[in-house]
Amino acid sequence: EPEVTQTPSHQVTQMGQEVILRCVPISNHLYFYWYRQILGQKVEFLVSFYNNEISEKSEIFDDQFSVERPDGSNFTLKIRSTKLEDSAMYFCASQRAPAGRGPNEQFFGPGTRLTVL
Amino acid sequence: KNEVEQSPQNLTAQEGEFITINCSYSVGISALHWLQQHPGGGIVSLFMLSSGKKKHGRLIATINIQEKHSSLHITASHPRDSAVYICAASPHSDNFGNEKLTFGTGTRLTIIP
Numbered sequence: 356e357p358e359v360t361q362t363p364s365h366q367v368t369q370m371g372q373e374v375i376l377r378c379v380p381i382s383n384h385l386y387f388y389w390y391r392q393i394l395g396q397k398v399e400f401l402v403s404f405y406n407n408e409i410s411e412k413s414e415i416f417d418d419q420f421s422v423e424r425p426d427g428s429n430f431t432l433k434i435r436s437t438k439l440e441d442s443a444m445y446f447c448a449s450q451r452a453p454a455g456r457g458p459n460e461q462f463f464g465p466g467t468r469l470t471v472l
Numbered sequence: 473k474n475e476v477e478q479s480p481q482n483l484t485a486q487e488g489e490f491i492t493i494n495c496s497y498s499v500g501i502s503a504l505h506w507l508q509q510h511p512g513g514g515i516v517s518l519f520m521l522s523s524g525k526k527k528h529g530r531l532i533a534t535i536n537i538q539e540k541h542s543s544l545h546i547t548a549s550h551p552r553d554s555a556v557y558i559c560a561a562s563p564h565s566d567n568f569g570n571e572k573l574t575f576g577t578g579t580r581l582t583i584i585p
Contacts, residue, residue: 397558465512466513
């Protein structure tokens with residue numbers, strides 16, 4: 356069964372460093388999302404992406420964050436200058452195009468645990 | 473802004489018990505998702521509901537659109553059901569396919585043998 360994959364599973368970095376989190380969505384999916392979960396808190400929406408551009412972003416997704424789909428398969432989240440408060444589990448999700456009117460299931464990757472020291 | 477509330481936050485039960493987890497939301501939605509989060513952190517989609525009821529094995533999910541309420545039931549619970557169960561709402565929108573989810577805080581379920 357197709358699945359969303361994410362790498363690395365765990366990333367440790369120093370404050371101020373840049374990190375790139377990678378996701379490979381399911382191949383025929385067209386809508387992509389990043390969510391994050393700070394330890395002990397609920398999952399929060401960061402950004403949605405379709406047709407090579409951001410569809411929507413949350414107030415968390417400030418200028419330090421960027422997303423791109425560089426090669427038609429990978430979907431990346433870059434944090435330019437990490438802060439301590441960026442430590443969280445980051446989840447990628449993908450979703451196929453709607454067959455008609457109506458919502459679709461989102462498929463989640465296993466997550467990348469980012470630790471900023 | 474949609475708020476999603478879950479109860480209880482923690483639930484411990486004996487193996488075999490019938491489990492109910494509740495979820496309420498504040499504004500109209502296109503769908504309500506039930507997700508399972510394992511101890512390692514991974515998230516698995518269990519159900520997506522727009523109306524009525526869905527069943528998969530020992531899991532049953534129901535939704536009442538008028539009351540903005542959904543429930544997840546587990547029959548004949550087993551220790552392997554121990555996990556965090558999360559409800560999440562898709563916004564009501566004509567822009568299907570851009571469906572950011574708003575998550576509840578999760579219910580930590582522990583089933584004791």
